[in-house]
Amino acid sequence: MKKAYNRLLWHLKELNKTLSNEPSYYSSKRLERLVLFISANIIVDIYVYKNIDKMSVSDVLLVFGAKMVYAGFQVKQIQKDLKNEEPKP
Numbered sequence: 770m771k772k773a774y775n776r777l778l779w780h781l782k783e784l785n786k787t788l789s790n791e792p793s794y795y796s797s798k799r800l801e802r803l804v805l806f807i808s809a810n811i812i813v814d815i816y817v818y819k820n821i822d823k824m825s826v827s828d829v830l831l832v833f834g835a836k837m838v839y840a841g842f843q844v845k846q847i848q849k850d851l852k853n854e855e856p857k858p
Contacts, residue, residue, distance in 0.1 A: 798850060802843055810836065 786793035
């Protein structure tokens with residue numbers, strides 16, 4: 770139990786460091802993207818849930834397609850960041 774608590778505490782400290790100038794285990798760009806991606810998905814899912822009886826199949830597919838395009842954009846940005854972070858020989 771104490772080991773799990775210490776592990777959780779370490780992760781929280783590292784997350785806190787991303788908001789400061791200290792070096793952190795986590796990347797602040799990726800955390801920002803994750804938060805934006807999750808919040809956008811939640812907003813779209815709530816909208817679809819509240820309006821599902823008014824939406825046609827094409828509307829649902831349009832929302833799903835938009836979410837997949839956004840997910841593809843995020844993957845592309847992460848790959849671009851990884852390519853820029855690679856050490857040059």
